[in-house]
Amino acid sequence: MKVSIITATYNSSKTIIDTLKSLEEQTYSNIEYIIIDGASKDNTLDVIKNNCSRVSTIISEPDNGIYDALNKGINTATGDIVGFLHSDDLFAYPEAIEDIVKSMSEHNTDAVYADLQYVDKDNINSIVRYWRSGEYNINKVKDGWMPPHPTFYMKRECYQQFGLFDLKFKISADYDSLLRYLYLNNISMSYLPKVTIKMRVGGASNRDIKNIILKTTEDITALKNSQIPWFQALANKNLSKIPQFIRK
Incomplete structure (x- = not known):
């Protein structure tokens, strides 16, 4: 099976070298690597062209944020199969895509997800959360x-059938989409009990109090869209993060 991996970039030259290296090292051969760049003003595109031989497509033009870029991808x-590799993230080991495809094939599922490590933004070997x-x-x-979205890989036909990211959401479009796929449409899922992705800390959703409030508001809207009682679900969602700081 061909695996399409999408990376959205915008002025990502400081971190994307690790992203590209981890993609370059993947042992799985049938990868379509798509870069959607938001018309970066730094040397992101030069870094990409000089450090990854496996790029299939580069589109560089202004967009309406990361979810618009991912939809383009x-x-x-x-x-x-479609998955995402954000420009702050990297594959945890060279056989990650191989294991993802194997899991979906063996269990005959629509999607697969795995475990994720949050790592220090300046030291990718320092684990902050597990x-x-x-x-x-x-x-x-x-x-x-919910599964960690960066580890989530799904058949492209499911995106075609159940829709892409809703651009009304600025931060929680990934949560809204997962609720749509998993809860409203009950796609079949398999779990790969390995860390497939390392994610640098410091994402948009937790950057400041304004974004935290916006994320909470959007999470509530996403839950209501899926007709899920929001108060308990949101409380459990946030409380479930506490053990991640303890079990590293």
Whole structure:
């Protein structure tokens, strides 16, 4: 199966070298690597062209934020499976994509997810949080559970059938989309109990109090869209993060 991997970039020259290196090292051969750049003003595009031989497509033009860029990537993709590798993130080991495809094939599922490590932005070997996802159950989604979105790989036909990211959301479009795929449409899922992605800390959703408030508001809207009682789900979703700081 062909795997389309999408990276959205904007002035990402300081971090994307690790992203590219981890993609370059993947042992799986049938990868379509798509870069959607928001017309970067630094040397992001030069770094990409000089450090990754596996790029299939580069689109560089202004966009309306990361979810708009990711939607462009999905619409450009031709693979059987679609996943995202953000420009602050990297694959945890060279066989990650190979294991993702194997898991989906062996379990015959629409999607797969795995575990994730948050790492220090200046030292990718220093683990800050460990998101151990655990086995999937649709009832857990109703109680606030969600898989780490950067580890989530889904068949392209599911995006075509159930829709892309809703651009009304500025921060929580990934949560809204996962609720749509998992809870409203009950896609089949397999769990890969390995850390496939390392994510640098300091994402947009937790950058300041304004973004935290916006994320909370958008999470509530996403839950209401899926007809899930929001108070308990949101409380459980936030409380579930505490063990991630303890189990590293």
